[in-house]
Amino acid sequence: MNLKELSHKLGLSPTTVSRALNGYPEVSEATREKVVAAARRHNYQPNTKAIRLATGRAMAVGHVVPLSNRHEIVNPIFADFIAGAGEMYSRAGYDLTLSIVPDAQETRTYRELHSRGTVDGVIVHSPLENDRRIALLQELEIPFVVHGRATGSELPYSWVDVNNRRAFKRATEFLLDLGHRRIALINGLEFMDFAIRRRRGYLDALEGHGLPADPDLMVSDEMTETHGYRHAQRMLARPNAPTAFLCSSMIIGLGVRRAIEDAGLKMGRDISIIIHDDELSYMRNGDDVPIFTATRSSVREAGRRAATMLLGIIAKTSPSPSHELLEADLIIGQSTGPAPKAP
Amino acid sequence: MNLKELSHKLGLSPTTVSRALNGYPEVSEATREKVVAAARRHNYQPNTKAIRLATGRAMAVGHVVPLSNRHEIVNPIFADFIAGAGEMYSRAGYDLTLSIVPDAQETRTYRELHSRGTVDGVIVHSPLENDRRIALLQELEIPFVVHGRATGSELPYSWVDVNNRRAFKRATEFLLDLGHRRIALINGLEFMDFAIRRRRGYLDALEGHGLPADPDLMVSDEMTETHGYRHAQRMLARPNAPTAFLCSSMIIGLGVRRAIEDAGLKMGRDISIIIHDDELSYMRNGDDVPIFTATRSSVREAGRRAATMLLGIIAKTSPSPSHELLEADLIIGQSTGPAPKAP
DNA sequence: TCAGGTAACCAAACCGTTTTGAATTTTGCA
């Protein structure tokens, strides 16, 4: 059933039927009701392809998830982020077009997405330091929102981000207040923006307490259980071992916890851990009581915010460079305690 | 730059230019070269919206990922699956349209995807026992491929699946051969098809050895670290504790390992673990040496296969009900060893 | 030389909507 058939059945012109269904005012209520009823009765669904061509809008948002050749990892938070964003899109009648692209082809992907008119806007994932995508998208004049920020990019652009710096500063201060002085940072790869900011927050706090940063206590690596384990194990084996760990993800935290227990120590008593918890649906930090003390911020909520922002920019109801900085909560769990007395 | 402009620049008709670019034979080589060169020079990209309307094909595949209200979990394997599938789509010039939908709206989503012509085919994720989606899609006549199978569905349909039953049978037999007699199964939720098959494989092996199945050694739950930990802890505390665990995911395995170590036991010596390893990019089972003995099967590869199969069905070059059963490898890691002698 | 075939190209129709500009009907008011 298409518009022409439907309008023919009703003895009306396609124009009127289209207007009736799209809520235009220049159609009488009586007619509108008739049309709506008939549309429903015949299960008329307007053809997306035609709408898109006629309106020029793609009614779709693109998510371009980079797949780094270097580490071949699909960002594990993106599933939840997209779940949040998708909620908003479907509410607004938009589709979500997903491209997972090796970073070498990224530029081409954006260019094509634009010149072929496949999407009306784009969400940028995993921004790096001085991310060149921002300049590219600005040049192409595609509406876009970055999930995160790109340190070093001086151009204005829209983003939704967690206050990583403040979160890690606060977490570090919390540990300092508990008497910890040797605090390790097990961070993500530091060409990713969030990792840079987290380190900065960590350093801010140390500096604020007049403590020097020990390069041996800071690592930047892929965020896997194994890496968490290895780095923690190595650090714990050293003469001047840390008494606390700050971990950039839950999964690292699991590895660190294992290293602690392997060393015959007890987490929360001998060694403290704070993780950053993205509230991933398949990786909960305990159900009722949190396992780890954590800086917590929902990635799914970030997805919702970013989507809403982008839709606003596309509809031109939001100002074009918009920003949203989400604050992380500090959740106290069982993984932190006062620093043990020096022996 | 659109087709009309380009053809005007070339002094040719849109027809000829379109044909030249799409490789039709009724255009001279000389002309084709000129056209291709001009298209490249002016960076002409045909408008997706117009192609779609003109050809009637959506040039897009839909992935509908159910979001269960019951457990609110986005399937964590779907990111890697989609990474594999996406590779194939972009090669074929297809887009990937993603819908993450609360399962209550699933039916409606499929119906609309079809009647509005948004996609040419669909991948069905996380099939359940007697999944009603299969009948629905068949009725709607949308080409589709299921990732997994739906026990109880007697209609023929296309799928790509791992031989979960055989994998878990083999893993159980491996443990039996090592002398284990009390083997626990920490499974996923058993309304999901894969979990049903895994349990069946496990039971097959026990039965093959004339061993009774102990209901106390079988649990079915969400696959989280915490649940792995809790269930293992509970089982280990019992008088007749298991000497080996079979875990439906890596993440469960991490929890079980923690419970083992918490109990002062050593994995691989006192208690054995075998996990199923989907080779998720962000959750590697060790880098060089596997941590866990595992039944291994790449979810990303499954994504590639499913996508290829679906594209074939859409293009009508593949038979419509096609099947692909992937065998899992049994990888020997450090988490298994001979059953300890009874005290 | 001419009929018939073929290679190369083109005009116009089509895909199913929205939107523009105009025509028709109804209403309100003098």
Added chain:
DNA sequence: TGCAAAATTCAAAACGGTTTGGTTACCTGA
């Protein structure tokens, strides 16, 4: 009652490609 204004409705033109059904020019062979 008549007429301008407002309310409805409609025909036709987009949107930007593909496809159908020709047309033209050039060969080929009798």
